[in-house]
Amino acid sequence: MKYPYIVLIACFCFLMTGCYERPASTENQVSEESSAAIAENDLAADVSPDTNEQAEKSDSEKPTKVALYIENSGSMNGYVTGNTEFKNAIGDLLVLLKFHYGEENIRLYFINDQIHPIEGVSDLTKFASWLSPATMKVGNTASSDLNLVFKEVLENTDNQTLSLLFSDLIYSIQGSNTEELLNYQKSQTKDAFLSKSKSGVELQTSIIQYNSSFNGGYWDKNNQRVELKGAKRPYYLTVTGEADRVLDLNKNINLKVKGFVNQLTLTTDDFSENNYYSVLTSTHNNGRFKPIRSMSSGKYVRGIEDVTVNERSSAPFSFAVAVDLSKMPVEESYKLDTANYEVLEGNYMIDSIMKIEQDDIHSTDWIRIQEAKATHLFLFDAQGKAFSDLTFAMKKQIPSWVYHTDSEDDTSVEGREAKTFGFKYLVEGVSEAYETVAQNKDHYFEIKVPVRKATASNTGKIFVVLVLLAVIGGLVYTYLKRRK
Numbered sequence: 132m133k134y135p136y137i138v139l140i141a142c143f144c145f146l147m148t149g150c151y152e153r154p155a156s157t158e159n160q161v162s163e164e165s166s167a168a169i170a171e172n173d174l175a176a177d178v179s180p181d182t183n184e185q186a187e188k189s190d191s192e193k194p195t196k197v198a199l200y201i202e203n204s205g206s207m208n209g210y211v212t213g214n215t216e217f218k219n220a221i222g223d224l225l226v227l228l229k230f231h232y233g234e235e236n237i238r239l240y241f242i243n244d245q246i247h248p249i250e251g252v253s254d255l256t257k258f259a260s261w262l263s264p265a266t267m268k269v270g271n272t273a274s275s276d277l278n279l280v281f282k283e284v285l286e287n288t289d290n291q292t293l294s295l296l297f298s299d300l301i302y303s304i305q306g307s308n309t310e311e312l313l314n315y316q317k318s319q320t321k322d323a324f325l326s327k328s329k330s331g332v333e334l335q336t337s338i339i340q341y342n343s344s345f346n347g348g349y350w351d352k353n354n355q356r357v358e359l360k361g362a363k364r365p366y367y368l369t370v371t372g373e374a375d376r377v378l379d380l381n382k383n384i385n386l387k388v389k390g391f392v393n394q395l396t397l398t399t400d401d402f403s404e405n406n407y408y409s410v411l412t413s414t415h416n417n418g419r420f421k422p423i424r425s426m427s428s429g430k431y432v433r434g435i436e437d438v439t440v441n442e443r444s445s446a447p448f449s450f451a452v453a454v455d456l457s458k459m460p461v462e463e464s465y466k467l468d469t470a471n472y473e474v475l476e477g478n479y480m481i482d483s484i485m486k487i488e489q490d491d492i493h494s495t496d497w498i499r500i501q502e503a504k505a506t507h508l509f510l511f512d513a514q515g516k517a518f519s520d521l522t523f524a525m526k527k528q529i530p531s532w533v534y535h536t537d538s539e540d541d542t543s544v545e546g547r548e549a550k551t552f553g554f555k556y557l558v559e560g561v562s563e564a565y566e567t568v569a570q571n572k573d574h575y576f577e578i579k580v581p582v583r584k585a586t587a588s589n590t591g592k593i594f595v596v597l598v599l600l601a602v603i604g605g606l607v608y609t610y611l612k613r614r615k
Contacts, residue, residue: 209347320560396460
């Protein structure tokens, strides 16, 4: 009689081991994969700051010092002759800088082959009106070595300093082989920023393009002077500083003053761990799914499972992901362009991107994401019936306006109007320096959304176990009864 009991016990152990699975909802037990995902992506996790983090925080609380440089080579005189947009823009920005950072934290300089402090400015708000070809004539104004200017500015930029440089950003070359000479200048620009990176200061650089009326001499690539009257010429504000200080400037100072055209920001930062995201379970979806409980909370859904789609419908499985792009150092037009993203994993396509408006979000989803203040909605369409994990990323790439602005021949009106000689080489030089240092060279961020196949519920598994145990028990009972 002992053998049937052994058989019963063996069958029971086998069934419990093979069929039973601890409920995924158990709060204190999470799979290794889920734990890794949450550790990597959960911005809300409570982590006690270590000593280094506390030191960095105290350092970041020091007031920002603003060093504003105006390149004063002869090519800049046309921007300060008369009442120009250039002077108006500097005036407006100084008012905003004074209000936000305090006049005591702002210093003004002319720069050519050396830095020349501008002393005796009693009122920052009136400084721009004082600018003229005569007042700009300080130091060696015949010098226009742009890479030397960059090196001087970078040498004087530390963790507490924001360096603002106004310049036409035109390379000065001597010779007929334009492309070769511009590539050489590009490598020198790259070297200037790479050399600074060795100092340990992690910098971010914004380049803002403006337009202004221009009255004066323009020197083309052959160093021939052309007199321009009332022409519209681009000029630039280059902002360089520690990343959080540049972000603070972009957030609190309206750089889109009169004459603003475009802006780009170059950085080594990887924002994969610093941006909130959540799948929306009830908004812009086609198909059914449920959150993976171990990868979800009241504030986010980081993975989905049990995906089903109406087989009679020709519409693909689709779902929406809310993402916080507020810290991304790119223009709004860049954020909304699907060409600036790519799907790295999964058979999905980005259908569209839109700014989040509460009226467009289902109330249950809004409750989940409103505190996190997600900014943009990504709509994804599956490209087949087999649903796999999704990974997508925002690409780091130079925006198209840079190449539209570039000119390699400024000897004609077409080559000068709204264009800057050698501009793409300069931007590529700075960009390549940041790419060399950055850990994630190709993307601003990468986001992964696990998509699991449908699985049987734990209730179903337990039911199967009980049925099998009942059958086995019946067989054992019958066997014992016959033995008697």
